[in-house]
Amino acid sequence: MEAEFWHQRWQSSRIGFHQPSVNGHLRQFWHTLGVNERTEVLVPLCGKSRDMHWLAEQGHAIAGFELSPLAVRSFFEEAEIVPEPRRLTHYQCWQHGGFSLYEGDFFAADTLGRRFDAAYDRAALIALPAPMRPLYAALLARLLNPGAMMLLVTVDYAPIQQQSPPFAVPEEEVHRLFGEQFSVRLLGRLEEGQGNPRVASGERTFFNELCFALRRR
Numbered sequence: 001m002e003a004e005f006w007h008q009r010w011q012s013s014r015i016g017f018h019q020p021s022v023n024g025h026l027r028q029f030w031h032t033l034g035v036n037e038r039t040e041v042l043v044p045l046c047g048k049s050r051d052m053h054w055l056a057e058q059g060h061a062i063a064g065f066e067l068s069p070l071a072v073r074s075f076f077e078e079a080e081i082v083p084e085p086r087r088l089t090h091y092q093c094w095q096h097g098g099f100s101l102y103e104g105d106f107f108a109a110d111t112l113g114r115r116f117d118a119a120y121d122r123a124a125l126i127a128l129p130a131p132m133r134p135l136y137a138a139l140l141a142r143l144l145n146p147g148a149m150m151l152l153v154t155v156d157y158a159p160i161q162q163q164s165p166p167f168a169v170p171e172e173e174v175h176r177l178f179g180e181q182f183s184v185r186l187l188g189r190l191e192e193g194q195g196n197p198r199v200a201s202g203e204r205t206f207f208n209e210l211c212f213a214l215r216r217r
């Protein structure tokens with residue numbers, strides 16, 4: 001999507017993707033990845049996700065990347081903390097304690113010259129239209145060291161619509177995108193069924209949340 005699409009979503013508070021509670025797949029599977037608690041976790045397209053607080057509570061420092069200044073500001077305001085700004089290449093980086101939120105385009109992250117040993121993606125890959133997903137996977141392969149672990153949460157639903165996010169990214173596509181540079185393992189599949197309003201209304205036949213462990217080769 002264009003940057004303007006996301007800026008407008010945040011300006012008009014159309015942020016239905018934001019979860020008030022911590023993602024269930026994150027809670028259930030993060031510790032199975034065996035990531036050392038002192039490892040900094042890369043969180044691409046992070047929004048103001050509460051999942052970052054949960055990861056911090058597990059001992060991790062966080063490197064989040066987010067386009068919207070509103071999202072970054074809300075994240076810190078809601079946590080009642082005041083971050084320090086720092087200019088870093090293409091980013092305004094906001095830091096407090098273990099949190100570093102890089103405000104700007106994630107696709108410029110190469111310019112920081114940094115590498116990570118862990119990553120968490122919930123609603124980042126599925127926010128990107130199909131032509132951008134291979135670029136995203138290639139960027140992650142460059143940013144993650146060999147042996148790095150990543151927890152990836154996608155959605156899969158039918159019938160597929162390609163106009164606006166969340167885009168369906170089924171298991172086959174995850175293997176296609178990441179399979180060369182990462183080992184990929186499906187950890188869990190949450191079937192929302194009638195609990196999803198669009199399934200209940202008959203607009204969609206199913207809606208599942210999928211969770212994968214990726215290990216950088």
Ligand SMILES: C[S@@+](CC[C@H](N)C(=O)[O-])C[C@H]1O[C@@H](n2cnc3c(N)ncnc32)[C@H](O)[C@@H]1O
Nearest residue numbers: 006017045046047049066067105106122123127
């Ligand atoms: C669907 S939301 C998911 C946010 C978060 N991961 C969560 O679970 O709540 C996608 C987020 O990515 C941000 N975004 C979109 N494109 C981006 C880009 N190229 N670089 C950085 N952030 C981006 C949007 O502003 C939005 O906050």
